Amino acid sequence: MCLAKCRDTDYIDFLIATPRAVTCTEAAKVQPDAPQPPAHDAFTRLLRRLEPDPETLWQEARPMVHTKGGVLVVDDSTLDKPYAEKIELVNRHWSGKHKAVVWGINLITMVWTDGDRITPVDYRIYDKVHDGLTKNDHFLAMLHAAKGRGFEPSCVAFDSWYSSLENLKAVRELGWTFLTQLKVNRKVDVARAGTRAVGEAAIEVSGTLAHLPGFGAIRVFRVVSRDGDVEYWATNDLAMDELARLTVAERSWSIETYHRVLKQCCGVERAQVRSARGQRNHIGMSIRAFLRLERNFFRTGVSWYEAKARIIREAVRAYIAQPLYKLT
Incomplete structure (x- = not known):
């Protein structure tokens, strides 16, 4: 069986160094001088040979x-x-x-x-x-x-x-804490006032306890950007404050x-x-x-x-x- 003329690290080094062109032909052209440098077919076979x-x-x-x-x-x-x-x-x-x-x-x-x-x-x-x-x-x-x-x-x-x-x-279930964004139409229940879209609920910047149907208690934050856009973030860590978020x-x-x-x-x-x-x-x-x-x-x-x-x-x-x- 013939030994491979190039390895995955050769291709990785090429990716780091090349300014723009990413082809097997170019990878072969820039190889250091050697008695039998790898041709472009060697890099083509490399991409086909490895198991992703x-x-x-x-x-x-x-x-x-x-x-x-x-x-x-x-x-x-x-x-x-x-x-x-x-x-x-x-x-x-x-x-x-x-x-x-x-x-x-x-x-x-x-x-x-x-x-x-x-x-x-x-x-x-x-x-x-x-x-x-x-x-x-x-x-x-x-x-x-x-x-x-x-x-x-x-x-x-x-x-x-x-x-x-x-x-x-x-x-x-994995025992981890999450922090995620909620779409404005995601339904939550704040202070037992009834289920409504989070964008219509009374959510504080500092965080508001809410009930997410099908999940349970979460803490929701209202975040207002400089251009006025509003985002809603949620976590299952009910003690999380705005600084931690x-x-x-x-x-x-x-x-x-x-x-x-x-x-x-x-x-x-x-x-x-x-x-x-x-x-x-x-x-x-x-x-x-x-x-x-x-x-x-x-x-x-x-x-x-x-x-x-x-x-x-x-x-x-x-x-x-x-x-x-x-x-x-």
């Missing part, structure tokens, strides 16, 4: 997290694929970036954060057409996987998409930072491979590339963007020192 498995991510992330404490945040993001007519996994999904339904691949991620670090510990690809699993199915699967790995977070945070009764009960909410925002860095620095949207298996492997290795940038950030204080810019800056400096294209 979030467990590989967890094995690398485990030393970077504390399973006791911290906040687990679950959210999804749409990877833009506007011209991908023949790429598998691509479907129509809502995009928060475009505020519209677009063509892309939906990635659901669970990250752990303590306020200083952002560490992805699990992920799923939403592909209901082929596996029949909904986003809520993936949400529950990641919760139980986290419990099996020994996580005991101080809170689990997620947006209103995942705030179904089944999901809220699942978090409670704000702390968890700020930490939950870290997953938005993670999504942005994953797209801008790790090339997660840019793979041109067509097969579903190849796309899954590319996405998994892009997340593992983020792990390396995040670890460097925590150890040195050099941001993800600066770390990537330094790689490109060295290449530019080397060219300026010995430019190839001149007018003679």
Whole structure:
């Protein structure tokens, strides 16, 4: 049997270094000089050969997290694929970036954060057409996987998409505290005044005890933004105050930072491979590339963007020192 000419770490290093083009051909072109460097077919076979498995991510992330404490945040993001007519996994999904339904691949991620670090510990690809699993199915699967790995977070945070009764009960059954957003038409009962939409109930900024039909007692907060928009947050921790809610909410925002860095620095949207298996492997290795940038950030204080810019800056400096294209 022939030995593989490239490994997953070779592809991950390529994702960290490349400024834009993410193709197997480009990965082969930038390989260091060697007697028999890997050709583009070697990287193509790599993406087809590996078994897509979030467990590989967890094995690398485990030393970077504390399973006791911290906040687990679950959210999804749409990877833009506007011209991908023949790429598998691509479907129509809502995009928060475009505020519209677009063509892309939906990635659901669970990250752990303590306020200083952002560490992805699990992920799923939403592909209901082929596996029949909904986003809520993936949400529950990641919760139980986290419990099996020994996580005991101080809170689990997620947006209103995942705030179904089944999901809220699942978090409670695991013995965890949740903080989630509620849509304005979610029915609650405040002070036994009758069930009504939370947007019509008397909810205080500091938090109001309410009864959520089918679940039980919760504490609801009314949050007014600077532009006047109103949001409603809910938790099963009845003693939570506004300061504690704000702390968890700020930490939950870290997953938005993670999504942005994953797209801008790790090339997660840019793979041109067509097969579903190849796309899954590319996405998994892009997340593992983020792990390396995040670890460097925590150890040195050099941001993800600066770390990537330094790689490109060295290449530019080397060219300026010995430019190839001149007018003679």
